[in-house]
Amino acid sequence: MTTTIDVASIRRDFPILHTRVGGRPLVYLDNAATTQKPVAVLSALEKHYKESNANIHRGVHYLAERATDAYELARKTVAGFLNAARSEEIIFVRGTTEGINLIAQSYGFPFLGEGDEILLTTMEHHANIVPWQLVCERNGAKLRIIPVTDSGELDMEAFTALLSERTKIVSLAHASNALGTVNPVKAMVDKAHACGAIVLLDGAQAVGHFPVDVQDLDCDFYVFSGHKLFSTTGAGVVYGKYDRLQSMPPFQGGGDMINKVTFEKTTYKRPPGRFEAGTPNIGGAVALGAAIEYLGGLDRLALLEYEHDLLQYATGLLSEIEGLKIYGRASEKVSLISFTLEGVHPHDIATVLDADGIAIRAGHHCTQPLHRHYGISATARASFAYYNTREEAEKLTASLKKIKLLFG
Amino acid sequence: MSELTELYQEIILDHNKYPRNYGSLVDFTAKGEGNNPLCGDEVTVYWKLGSGAIEAISFQARGCAISQASASMMTRILKGKSVAEAQELFQLLRRHLTQADGDKEFPEKLGDLAALAGVRKYPARIKCATLAWHALFDKMGGSAQGRELLIRGD
Structure with missing residues (x-):
């Protein structure tokens, strides 16, 4: 162990990690799907609903002010977490998917036209593909795809070659949910900007693993989900540079996003209010603030170092299993391993692992x-967080060896 | 391991490893495709109909042991059956995999398919066990009975 974080103590903060599955201790290795929640988050949620629950931005009573303050404080906390220049650059949405749809519709629809190009990568999640296809269908824009190499890294020469004055948006994962690859986004932002394109980063798989500074990256938009950052489902974030947001029309219409409504004409609030129609997930925003505070109480660089060590260790163990192939061997990765096992379908792997109390994702x-690119239809994926241990990686390895025997 | 060994019975593992009637047919009269958008599994079933009976049947698939074995066993049991008989077997299988007769023993008529009984403890995997059958009957479902099967779905 090269680091000093106290994993046993951290694990005590996450009640669900003490679950037993059919008498065996749970080994939760599905963190890329969703992370578990510390007591600090669960308590903040409960406290909010017990002591501060009311609708926001409209009541003048005591609870309405408390709720509004808590919600706006969460916005400031998120702004600090991403190092946004101002908290008005933070929009609360349901999650990454809604965030990308917001940008595709409020930026893509009005600003893209016939022949304009949107650059994506082969490794994108469907949530960063389909919203752009909707823009293409409506506006006649075209998708261009940055290919990946065999090791699961972006082909940067191809990226440079694909960039042109037609490129209007480059939208890509900061870290890949399937390969773990951390993309060289800062350099890509610079290149895209030099061509006049704007950049959206999908941070769903990044924020839970390492610190992100949107001003340093200089990206135009950054999106992530709270539930992958140890908070609840249903609350996520769009960061957008303020001037950019100011130029964009609303995403959805409704209450709380307007200045004045008449049947002839409605005027909209400034960002972020313009993009938050209806009652938002107030409790979710408060919980997200609490999750960020919780992380703030830990040494994030030490966590990152610990996860890196765990990834190396688990990769080493899995590599020794005959017939096991790892997809994603990038030099910079978040702590997840996608793999196939010769002769055993990933779904069968997941079912047998589950019988040993080990939760992974298959599919x-x-x-x-991306899977088509590698000529496969599915992989098994073990994804780690800082509360996972070497012992858990060993249990995974032992179970996988058992599966090989069963299906041999 | 007991529920697991019930799920992955020898016969399932065997059909998974050595699928029967695998590949396309040279002279098929129809083919049906199925996919599970949840997991990306894909199956294509080929068959040749002659005087109301399934003269030949084969499949190609990318899927888990359950879907692979079910497809393989399906080709064995349906070969030579009339369309009506085939549909009856599918209905019987579905009843025994899902709620209708989910707690009953598999009838002898279903033969080796009884090995799929273990799937009942894994609701998420029932779709795997019926994927190839749907690929076949969704396409073959021109008859009123076939359509009814489709509408009720799995």
Whole structure:
């Protein structure tokens, strides 16, 4: 062990990690799908509903002010977490998927036209493909795809060659949910900007693993889901540069996003209010703020180092299993391993592991084009968080060896 | 391991490893395709109809042991059956995999398919066990009975 974090103590903060599955201790290795929640988040949620619950931005009573303050404080906390220049650059949405749809519709629809190009990558999640296809169908824009190499890294020469004055948007994962690859986004932002294109980063798989500074990256938009950051489902974030947001029309219409409504004409609020129609997930935003505070109380660089060590260790163990192939061997990865085992379908792997109390994901992980690129239909994926241990990686390895015997 | 060994019975593992009637047919009269968008599994079933009976049947698939074995066993049991008999077997299988007769012993008529009984403890995997059957009967479902099967779905 090269780091000093106290994993046993951290695990005590996550009640669900003490679950037993058919008498065996749970080994939760499905963190890329969703992360578990510390007591700090669960308590904040309960406290909010016990002590501050009311609708926001409209009541003048005591609870309405408390709720509004808590919601806006969460926005400030998120702004600090991403190092946004101002908290008005933070929009609360349901999650990454809604966030990308917001940008596709409020930026893509009005600003893209016939012949304009949107650059994506082969490794994108369906949530960063389909919203752009909707833009293409409506506006006559075209998708261009940055290919991946055999090791699961982006082909940067191809990226440079694909960039042109027709490129209007480059939208890509900061970290891949299927390969784990951390993409060289800062350099890509610079290149895209030099061509006049804007950049959206899908941070769903990044924020839970390492610190993100949107000003340093200089990206135009950044999106992530709270539930992958140890908070609840149903609350996520769009960061957008303020001037960019200011130029965009609303995403959805409704209450709380307007200045004045008449049947002839409605005027809209400034960002972020313009993009938050209706009652938002107030409790979810508060919980997200609490999750960020919780992480703030840990040494994030030490966590990252610990996860890196765990990834190396688990990769080493899995590599020794005959017939096991790892997809995604990038030099910079978040702590997840996608693999296939010769002669055993990933679904069968997941079912047998479950009998040993080990939770992983099997399937295409919403990245069908990537799987097609590698000529496979599914992979098994073990994804780690800082609360996972070497012992758990060993249990995974032992179970996989058993599966090989069963299906041999 | 007991529920697991019930799920992955020898016969399932065997059909998974050595699928019967695998590949396309040279002279098929129809083919049906099925996919499970949840997991990306794909299956194509080929068959040759002659005087109301399934003269030949084969399949190609990318899927888990359950879907692979079910497809393989399906080709064995349906070969030579009339369309009506085949549909009756499918209905019988579905009844025994899902709620209708989910707690009953598999009838002898279903033969080796009884090995699929273990799937009942894994609701998420029932779709795997019926994937190839749907690929076949969704396409063959021109008859009123076939359509009814489709509408009720799995």
